[in-house]
Amino acid sequence: MKFIAWPTIVFITLQLLTASSLFAQQSEFDRANELFEEQQIEEALSLYRSIEEDQQLSGKLFYNMGLSAIHLDSLGLAKYYFMRATQYPEMRHEALDAVNYVNNRFNRRSAVLPKLPWERFFEWLGAVFGPVWMMAMGLVLINLGIAGILTSWFTHPTSSLFRKAGNSLACLGLLLMCTSIYLQYLENRYDTGVMIRNDTVVHEQPDAGSSAISTAYEGYTLTVDNNRSEPEENWAYIRLENGMYGWIERKAIKTF
Numbered sequence: 001m002k003f004i005a006w007p008t009i010v011f012i013t014l015q016l017l018t019a020s021s022l023f024a025q026q027s028e029f030d031r032a033n034e035l036f037e038e039q040q041i042e043e044a045l046s047l048y049r050s051i052e053e054d055q056q057l058s059g060k061l062f063y064n065m066g067l068s069a070i071h072l073d074s075l076g077l078a079k080y081y082f083m084r085a086t087q088y089p090e091m092r093h094e095a096l097d098a099v100n101y102v103n104n105r106f107n108r109r110s111a112v113l114p115k116l117p118w119e120r121f122f123e124w125l126g127a128v129f130g131p132v133w134m135m136a137m138g139l140v141l142i143n144l145g146i147a148g149i150l151t152s153w154f155t156h157p158t159s160s161l162f163r164k165a166g167n168s169l170a171c172l173g174l175l176l177m178c179t180s181i182y183l184q185y186l187e188n189r190y191d192t193g194v195m196i197r198n199d200t201v202v203h204e205q206p207d208a209g210s211s212a213i214s215t216a217y218e219g220y221t222l223t224v225d226n227n228r229s230e231p232e233e234n235w236a237y238i239r240l241e242n243g244m245y246g247w248i249e250r251k252a253i254k255t256f
Helices: 002-037 041-053 059-071 075-085 089-103 117-128 130-152 159-189
Strands: 190-195 199-203 212-217 221-225 235-240 245-249 253-255
Touching: 002 041, 002 059, 041 059, 059 075, 059 089, 075 089, 075 190, 075 253, 117 130, 117 159, 130 159, 159 190, 212 245, 221 253, 235 253
Parallel strands: none
Antiparallel strands: 190 221, 190 253, 199 212, 199 245, 221 235, 235 245
C-alpha cells in the first residue's frame, strides 16, 4: 500500500502546486487589468512585463500591453506587442485591427518591397502548419510508405500498386521532413523586429562612425539576421522592408 500511496501523494501535491501557481498568475493579470482601468498605466505595464518575464504568455497579455503602450504614447512598442498578440489564434483578429490602427498613426511609413513568391509560400507554411506538425506528418507518411513497400513483397497480384503507393508516400514524407527542417532553420535564423525609437540611423557596419545607409523610424518592421548579428552584442544586422540591408543598434528595436 505504501508504494501505491506515495506516487498518488506526489501527483496530488504537484497538481495543487500547479493550480496555486496558475491562480497566482491569474491574480497578477487581474491586478494589472485593474491598474489599467484605474489609469495607472505605467504600473499596469510593469506588472504585465513581470508576467511576461515569468513566461506566462498569452494573446490577451500582449494585447493589453499594446493598449498600455498606446496610452503612454509609445506607438512603436504598441505595434510590437500587438504583433506578438497576432501569434495567438484567440486574439488574432483584434490584434490585426490594432496593428492597422497603430500603423495609420505613424507620421512616416516605410516603402515596402513585395516579398518573393517562395518567401510568401514558406511564410504561409510556417504560420498555418509549422515545422513540428510537418515533421510529424513526414514521419507518418514515410512509415506508411515503408509499410506499402513491404506489403508489395507479399501481395503478388497487386504488388506493383502497393510498391508505387509506398514509394509515393515515402517521397512525400521525405519532402515534408526536408521542408520542416528548412522552416526550423528560417525560424532560428531570422526574427521580426519593430523600431521603438522615434528614429535611428542604419549603418553600413556595426559601428556608429560608419557610413549611414538609411534612417529607420518608429514602427518600421525589420527582419533581423541572427547569424550575422550574433558576434555583435550591441548591433543587429537587419533587412528593411524596402529591401535595404544594414546594421542598427539593438536597443532601438524589439524582436520576436
